[in-house]
Amino acid sequence: MLTFLQQLRVDWPAASERASSHSLRSHALEEVISAHDGRTLSPGILGRLCLKELVEEQGRTAGYDSNLDNCLVTEDLLSVLAELQEALWHWPEDSHPGLAGSPDTGTDSCLVVHVVSCEEEFQQQKLDLLWRKLVDKAPLRQKHLICGPVKVAGAPGPLMTAPEYYKFRHAQVCKASALKHGGDLAHDPAWTEIFGVLSVATIKFEMLSTAPQSQLFLALADKNISTKGTKSGTFVMYNCARLATLFESYKCSMEQGLYPTFPPVSSLDFSLLHDEVSVPPGSWHKGSLDFPSQHLSPPQGEWLLLFNNILPFPDLLSQTAMLDCTAPGLHITARTEMICKFLVQLSMDFSSYYNRVHILGEPRPHRFGQMFVRLQLLRAVREVLHTGLAMLGLPPLSHI
Incomplete structure (x- = not known):
């Protein structure tokens, strides 16, 4: 998708290189270590986090899915979150005010907009809350722009990328x-x-x-x-x-x-x-x-x-x-x-x-x-x- 956005000349935020999730993994282990009670977990799964409490204690229930409760914290999810965090820090300082932040300016004044398909909205809400849970300087203002499905009428053969x-x-x-x-x-x-x-x-x-x-x-x-x-x-x-x-x-x-x-x-x-x-x-x-x-x-x-x-x-x-x-x-x-x-x-x-x-x-x-x-x-x-x-x-x- 990033290639497509580049073809459309869209200046889309992205990490300069494969972001490391080591720091996020350490924070996640501190939060979930008591959640699995010593039971053996499948490879790539660190444990579970309760997100519903985070939503309720911060008064953010408006708009979040009512089924949000436990989040399965995986290595893949932390990798995506690390890329999101890295993209935020590498966003140009002369970008539109209010749409990005930098380590120097702080994140409480910046806004992150999650552009996500309707099929992935639930997963993106988890990512939003997990970011707040694991990162002290996560953006306080996060909004979600949900995009409807794209259908192809009369596609010549298999669906194209x-x-x-x-x-x-x-x-x-x-x-x-x-x-x-x-x-x-x-x-x-x-x-x-x-x-x-x-x-x-x-x-x-x-x-x-x-x-x-x-x-x-x-x-x-x-x-x-x-x-x-x-x-x-x-x-x-x-x-x-x-x-x-x-x-x-x-x-x-x-x-x-x-x-x-x-x-x-x-x-x-x-x-x-x-x-x-x-x-x-x-x-x-x-x-x-x-x-x-x-x-x-x-x-x-x-x-x-x-x-x-x-x-x-x-x-x-x-x-x-x-x-x-x-x-x-x-x-x-x-x-x-x-x-x-x-x-x-x-x-x-x-x-x-x-x-x-x-x-x-x-x-x-x-x-x-x-x-x-x-x-x-x-x-x-x-x-x-x-x-x-x-x-x-x-x-x-x-x-x-």
């Missing part, structure tokens, strides 16, 4: 690109990074568009891999590249003297944004903005991008950018699906507008005013898109 899944998607991305550009670019060094980013985007949007706690069905068919598949991460990245091409075209034309330099934003006349497009009844929404509806008409065209995508974005950030670690109880939730669906909708709205409106018109002075306000609008669209992609750990692409 996570790295095989990445390789499978990467091959589909290369194939889609070959069909689009009329040639195999998979071995072209100039496209290596692009194909890597597109593969990661495809997988992340596929997996994160479903709420983490829900069951996820992976459809391995490649119908959504192309830039025309509007539900895919490839489609979002394609429109990101279209924006980059647009602004690069303006820059080149400006350097050639066809367009003037971009004027101060304060001098722009935004009343020139009046592109109209038919909006089906009920399709307009105002996001989180509290507008007096009796004084507003549904926005059209260019204003649709503003009201449906740009203005609601700060509110979306406040809901999704940070895990709610202050809520009571053991579990936390992540709202990745909100970001993915927002970026897909933004890309669809932008694509519709871009296909209909010619932004960079003929270099005639009387048209520059409208061109600049449209570019300014799309600057905001680009900023929103780049920020949303950054939240998913995806860099923007300048071409596809």
